[in-house]
Amino acid sequence: MVVQQLESSASSSRAADRPARRGQPPGEPRRVAYLYLLPAFLAYAAFLLYPLVRSVQLSFYDWDGLTVGTWAGLDNYREVITDGALRGAFVHALVLMVFYAVVPLLIGLVLASILNRSRVRGLSFFRTVVFLPQVVAMVVVAVAWRRIYAPQGGLNSLLSSVGLDSLGRAWLGDYAFALPAVGFIGTWFETGLVTVLLLAGMGRISGELYEAARLDGAGPLREFLAVTLPSIRREIAVALTLTVIAALRTFDLVYVTTRGGPGQSTSVPSYEVYHRAFELGQVGSAAAIGVCLTLVIFAISFGITRIGDRDAT
Amino acid sequence: MFRRTPRVLSAAGILALGALTACAPGSSNDSATPKPTPKAEVNTDAASMGDVTLVVWDQEVRGGQAAQMSQLNKEFQAKYPNITIKRVSRSFEDLKKTLRLALSGNEPPDVVQSNNGRSDMGEFVKAGELVSLDNYSKAYGWDARFPESVRQYSSYTADGRSFGEGNLYGMPQVGEVVGIFYNAKILAAAGVQPPTTWAEFDDALAAVKAKGEVPMMLGNLDKWPAIHVFGTVQGHTTPAQDIKTLAFGRDGASWTTPENTTAAQTLVDWVDNGYFEPGINGEGYDPVWQKFSKGKGAFLIAGTWLQADLQKAMGSDVGFMLPPGDSADARPVATGGTGLPFAITSKSKNPDAAAAYLDFITDSHAMNVLTETGNLPVADTADQSVGGGLQEDVFTSFGTVVQKDGLVPYLDYATPTMYDTLGAALQDLLAKKATPRQFLDTLEKDYSDFAASNG
Numbered sequence: 001m002v003v004q005q006l007e008s009s010a011s012s013s014r015a016a017d018r019p020a021r022r023g024q025p026p027g028e029p030r031r032v033a034y035l036y037l038l039p040a041f042l043a044y045a046a047f048l049l050y051p052l053v054r055s056v057q058l059s060f061y062d063w064d065g066l067t068v069g070t071w072a073g074l075d076n077y078r079e080v081i082t083d084g085a086l087r088g089a090f091v092h093a094l095v096l097m098v099f100y101a102v103v104p105l106l107i108g109l110v111l112a113s114i115l116n117r118s119r120v121r122g123l124s125f126f127r128t129v130v131f132l133p134q135v136v137a138m139v140v141v142a143v144a145w146r147r148i149y150a151p152q153g154g155l156n157s158l159l160s161s162v163g164l165d166s167l168g169r170a171w172l173g174d175y176a177f178a179l180p181a182v183g184f185i186g187t188w189f190e191t192g193l194v195t196v197l198l199l200a201g202m203g204r205i206s207g208e209l210y211e212a213a214r215l216d217g218a219g220p221l222r223e224f225l226a227v228t229l230p231s232i233r234r235e236i237a238v239a240l241t242l243t244v245i246a247a248l249r250t251f252d253l254v255y256v257t258t259r260g261g262p263g264q265s266t267s268v269p270s271y272e273v274y275h276r277a278f279e280l281g282q283v284g285s286a287a288a289i290g291v292c293l294t295l296v297i298f299a300i301s302f303g304i305t306r307i308g309d310r311d312a313t
Numbered sequence: 314m315f316r317r318t319p320r321v322l323s324a325a326g327i328l329a330l331g332a333l334t335a336c337a338p339g340s341s342n343d344s345a346t347p348k349p350t351p352k353a354e355v356n357t358d359a360a361s362m363g364d365v366t367l368v369v370w371d372q373e374v375r376g377g378q379a380a381q382m383s384q385l386n387k388e389f390q391a392k393y394p395n396i397t398i399k400r401v402s403r404s405f406e407d408l409k410k411t412l413r414l415a416l417s418g419n420e421p422p423d424v425v426q427s428n429n430g431r432s433d434m435g436e437f438v439k440a441g442e443l444v445s446l447d448n449y450s451k452a453y454g455w456d457a458r459f460p461e462s463v464r465q466y467s468s469y470t471a472d473g474r475s476f477g478e479g480n481l482y483g484m485p486q487v488g489e490v491v492g493i494f495y496n497a498k499i500l501a502a503a504g505v506q507p508p509t510t511w512a513e514f515d516d517a518l519a520a521v522k523a524k525g526e527v528p529m530m531l532g533n534l535d536k537w538p539a540i541h542v543f544g545t546v547q548g549h550t551t552p553a554q555d556i557k558t559l560a561f562g563r564d565g566a567s568w569t570t571p572e573n574t575t576a577a578q579t580l581v582d583w584v585d586n587g588y589f590e591p592g593i594n595g596e597g598y599d600p601v602w603q604k605f606s607k608g609k610g611a612f613l614i615a616g617t618w619l620q621a622d623l624q625k626a627m628g629s630d631v632g633f634m635l636p637p638g639d640s641a642d643a644r645p646v647a648t649g650g651t652g653l654p655f656a657i658t659s660k661s662k663n664p665d666a667a668a669a670y671l672d673f674i675t676d677s678h679a680m681n682v683l684t685e686t687g688n689l690p691v692a693d694t695a696d697q698s699v700g701g702g703l704q705e706d707v708f709t710s711f712g713t714v715v716q717k718d719g720l721v722p723y724l725d726y727a728t729p730t731m732y733d734t735l736g737a738a739l740q741d742l743l744a745k746k747a748t749p750r751q752f753l754d755t756l757e758k759d760y761s762d763f764a765a766s767n768g
Contacts, residue, residue, distance in 0.1 A: 064436055071337070150595065150597070151591065151595055173533070173592055173594030174595065262594045262740040264737055278409075278410055281436055
């Protein structure tokens, strides 16, 4: 201790010898700090910024991926807005958002508070079970659910075994039910992630808060609204950000289950990007959709973080 | 929050800079790609070409396909030790996605297997990345080996605009045709013979339905399977020449004709009569043919690619026939085509050696090898000796339809977007979300938009 103090006083006296550095933040000069950022920045620039800039550039061209592209101005963007099918794809993505983000959040809140309150034995077991869908690759999930939804698949046999034959249908081939059916897979997939995130948040809440609430005569619901919910705002924001982004960039699920069908009723923007760029050779148009999608994702997740931040502080 | 502004600004600056300084996409390739000038003099003596390495990209990765390819490659190298084959094989999907980039690069493979359609081979021809094979065709006599109805699938005009005519750009090994598989047991139980005319086919469907069996198997979740069913019906109602014009996306035909309306109405009638199982738009293609192979359903409209699997599962209970005509000896009209053709890239340094390779893998010996390995060879099909049963049905059918010039192209060849337009429109039609009239209007719009822009 003594030695340390001596040393620190020595260094402070040495620092005092150089008044020029007074008033500056401690440590090395700023310009050197940027040097430390350089390696990470280079990787970031090469694999993220450059492709992003190229996509923006491509979106202004009419390009088939092979021959020389021609300048198209804003035509590709105009098409995104005027083309009914493309607009439909964005609407579908918004519907999926409800299934991917809102529903899992509600289910997750209920599940997590039950698991947290009751202090069940084997909590980690239940947590693992709930989280399990996240571990499975999305393509596998999609193939499995495709079988469940088939006309003679698991869901319909379950319905008929309880005498509800009339409700059975070709789920993925039904114009009204295909999108909700795809969305429900998302719900099943994301609920685990949301629950585990919220559980972690709830575990952090100090027991004294609950005790205080109980002394004031709060019931379980009141306790949940007054103590739990405000304390886990940050976790909710994180969960929403992750799931909303997952909803908006859904590709594999639609690609494997319905390929956008029946008709166009489950097409989503990411699928359109892939389809146009790799199957139709309309790279410019695909890039324009991609840029629009990026902007939408950015705007929505920015909004969510703002709300989460503001209330937490 | 305030601190973030400079970073946002500089990011915007980078974006703007990138957009300003970058040149048009694809322009760097332009100078590197010489416009292909076919050599008038071609060398067909492969042994005299010196030491040559050919890089070949193919997608023959499965079972019999892989077997024939490796056998033919081995034989080719034994015959011409001076030519080394470097084979790169990928699955169809992988090949389709990587070929575009590989061809525009500076060192593309010499021989590539390319999908025939407009968005693949058509685009490559337009970009000048494939060599016209016409001179080789003359030198090797390929036009005698393959009839016009086979060559049309690898032919484009030099500007890549017109499909099905012009120069030859590829050589296929195998053929395929969409016809009708039938379950002989179920037909016998319903008291009908395998139909030989369209009227008998109609009666058979009704008879099977009356017996309480499923007359027609279809799983249309993947969108494309109904294209083959519609094509088969259309082959009966619409003149073959009109189908060709429509399917190659050439100007001068129309979807909204009475004949096509009849075809669309026939499908709707089949739905109304309960010939399909309910929920066809929600059932996958593979589960459905697997169910057929286990004895469910009397008819399955599908391509010859299912032959090996169905024969294995059903033995002598399954048969294959071309779509029947008005009379038993009418000219058959069936959707069909060739496997993926092999083409030579314009940047290849050894086009002569590549042509010798193409010749070798498509000559009559190669056709025998293809038969032995369980494939359907595109030429000399009727001459092959096969073990009877379903395989013989398939070989006879393909031989007949090629010989009688009855092959019509897949309808989705027509325009780059037709695969989707038609797939989605057929789902709408089968679900009765669209009337035959609306269905045809949708197709007409896709077709005429393309024909107008393509000139």
